Amino acid sequence: xxxALEEIEFLALSPNRVATLRHLAAEPHTRRxxxxxxxxxxxxxxxxxxxxxxxxxxxxxxxTYRATVTGRLVSRGFGDLVDILETDVELRPVVRWLPAEVIxxxxxxxxxxxxxxxxxxxxxxxxxxxxxxxxxAETVQIASYAFNEQSLEVIAERTGEGxxxxxxxxxxSAIDALADDSQLRARLDELLTAEGARIRITDDxxxxxxxxxxxxxxxxxxxxxxxxxxxxxxDEPEVHAWATELFARxxxxxxxxxxxxx
Numbered sequence: 001x002x003x004a005l006e007e008i009e010f011l012a013l014s015p016n017r018v019a020t021l022r023h024l025a026a027e028p029h030t031r032r033x034x035x036x037x038x039x040x041x042x043x044x045x046x047x048x049x050x051x052x053x054x055x056x057x058x059x060x061x062x063x064t065y066r067a068t069v070t071g072r073l074v075s076r077g078f079g080d081l082v083d084i085l086e087t088d089v090e091l092r093p094v095v096r097w098l099p100a101e102v103i104x105x106x107x108x109x110x111x112x113x114x115x116x117x118x119x120x121x122x123x124x125x126x127x128x129x130x131x132x133x134x135x136x137a138e139t140v141q142i143a144s145y146a147f148n149e150q151s152l153e154v155i156a157e158r159t160g161e162g163x164x165x166x167x168x169x170x171x172x173s174a175i176d177a178l179a180d181d182s183q184l185r186a187r188l189d190e191l192l193t194a195e196g197a198r199i200r201i202t203d204d205x206x207x208x209x210x211x212x213x214x215x216x217x218x219x220x221x222x223x224x225x226x227x228x229x230x231x232x233x234x235d236e237p238e239v240h241a242w243a244t245e246l247f248a249r250x251x252x253x254x255x256x257x258x259x260x261x262x
Contacts, residue, residue, distance in 0.1 A: 007055075007074075008078070008081075010051075011074075011078055012078075014048070016038050016039075016040040016044060016045070016048060017048050017051075017052075018078065019037070019038045019040075020034055020038055020040070020045065020048050020049070020052070021052065021057060021058075021067065021071060021074065021075045021078075022075050022079065023037050023038070024052075024058055024065055024066060024067040024071065024075075025067040025071060025072040025075035025076070027066075028061070028064045028065060028066035029064065029065060029066075030063050030064055030065070031045060031046075031049070031063070031065070034049075034065070049065060052071065056068055056070060056071075057070060057071030057074055058071050083108075083111050084108055084111070086111070087107065087108065087110055087111045087113075090113070090115055091107065091110060091113070091115070093115075093117070093230075094115055094117070094221050094229065094230045094232065095107075097221035097222060097223055097229050097230065098219070098221065098232075099207050099208040099219070101207055102207055102208050102246060103242075104242065105238055105239055105242045106238070109234070109236045109238045109239050110232070110234055110236075110239070112234060112235070112236065113232050113233065113234040114129070114232070114233050114234070115230055115231075115232050116128075116129040116230060116231045116232075116233075117229070117230045118228065118229075118230075125231075126220060126221075126228055126230055126231035127148065127150060127228070127231075129218070129231050129233065130151065130211060130218055130220070130231060130233075131150055131151065131154055133211065133213040133216055133218055133233060134151060134154045134155060134158070134211070134213060135154050135158065136213070136214075137158075137164060137213035137214045137216075138163070138164060138165065138214060139164070139165045139166075139212075139213075139214055140155065140164060140165070140166045140167070140168075140211065140212065140213050141166075141167045141168070141211070141212040141243075141244070141247045142166075142167075142168040142169070142170070142210065142211045142212075143168075143169045143170075143206055143208060143210050143246065143247050143250045143251075144168075144169075144170055144171075144174065144206060144208070144209040144210065144211075144220075145170075145171045145173070145174055145205070145206045145207070145208075145209060146170075146171075146174050146177075146209060146220075147168070147170050147174045147175065147177075147178060149178075149184060152178065152184065152187055152188065152191065153187065155168075155191060155197070156187050156188075156190050156191040156194070159191060159194040159195075159196045159197045160190065160191075160194050162195070162196065164196060165196040165197075166191075166194075166196060166197045166198070167197075167198050167199075167247075167251065168197075168198075168199045168200070169199075169200045169201070169202065169206070169247065169250040169251050169254045170199065170200075170201055170202075170206070171201070171202060171203075171204075171205065171206050172201045172202065172203050174201075175188070175199075175201050175257065189259050192257065192258065192259050193259065198256070199256075199257040200251060200254035200255055200256055200257060201254055201255060201257050202250065202253060202254040202255065204253060206250060208246070209222070210243055210246070210247070212240065212243045212244060212247060215235050215237075215240055216233050216234070216235045216240075217233065217234055217235075217236075217239045217240055217242075217243040218231060218232070218233040219231065219232045219233070
């Protein structure tokens with residue numbers, strides 16, 4: 001294990017080594033081409049190529065260098081490690097607010113996720129991100145313990161125009177909160193009569209605020225006090241499969257909501 005860690009350190013301490021091996025793993029290159037691609041000096045690149053040849057990570061064919069099978073393996077594995085650590089760095093500030101009780105996919109699938117956090121100048125940034133996804137989607141599924149006014153407005157307008165199909169599963173308390181306001185209740189009635197909209201409610205707890213907008217999965221992340229700390233959205237097949245399966249479970253356990261119930 002110690003020698004493996006030493007090899008990781010050998011690569012990690014030099015961006016030029018990482019870049020050189022990555023380029024050679026992709027395709028053969030001459031030394032001059034590698035200088036142009038990496039920006040490394042000729043002496044530096046010479047040392048890198050020598051070190052790689054000693055490790056049998058690359059081989060030389062005339063003036064051309066190419067990665068060996070093990071060189072490609074090392075480059076791919078190191079790249080995967082970098083991706084995982086980049087994900088960790090990005091998610092570290094918000095991972096404590098992920099709904100751990102329902103997430104059962106590998107967090108490595110969040111490598112490409114977009115994390116949106118409130119700021120002093122954009123305190124509503126997570127909600128704005130969700131609204132943009134809703135406005136551009138043809139199919140939307142939401143499972144949530146809350147249903148905010150802005151989302152209701154966008155969905156009612158899009159479904160009313162016939163440009164969106166919507167299914168939502170909400171906690172009864174979320175719907176009650178809307179029904180207590182006469183204007184929002186009227187908007188909800190309008191949504192319930194739209195041809196492309198269906199809503200179900202449940203008295204069971206829904207520990208997640210999740211939207212599936214076409215192929216994108218969006219999560220609102222709140223702390224234990226209910227304060228919105230961030231949102232996260234990702235377009236990954238594995239996360240999409242998780243979200244649609246979770247939505248289906250909530251949907252089957254809920255009851256249809258009709259206009260007369262409000």
